[in-house]
Amino acid sequence: MKDELQIDLLEVFVKHKVVPLTVLRNEKIKVEYRKMKEEGIKPKEARALLAEKYFTSEKNIETILYSRKEEETGE
Numbered sequence: 001m002k003d004e005l006q007i008d009l010l011e012v013f014v015k016h017k018v019v020p021l022t023v024l025r026n027e028k029i030k031v032e033y034r035k036m037k038e039e040g041i042k043p044k045e046a047r048a049l050l051a052e053k054y055f056t057s058e059k060n061i062e063t064i065l066y067s068r069k070e071e072e073t074g075e
Helices: 002-015 023-036 043-053 056-066
Strands: none
Touching: 002 023, 023 043, 023 056, 043 056
């Protein structure tokens, strides 16, 4: 429920140009990755599937999934 609400809100923000489309895409990737892991898909395979789905590299998927924002780390 929380993930769905967050995606819905981001879609509204993108529509009104409050946030860039990449923010929505990145959040969708994170949500889908968590769901894939819960379903028992191995992390490497999940990253490969997401890279193919979103037409990007596995390295970019890793960056989206594992990097922290500056405001989250306090740096």
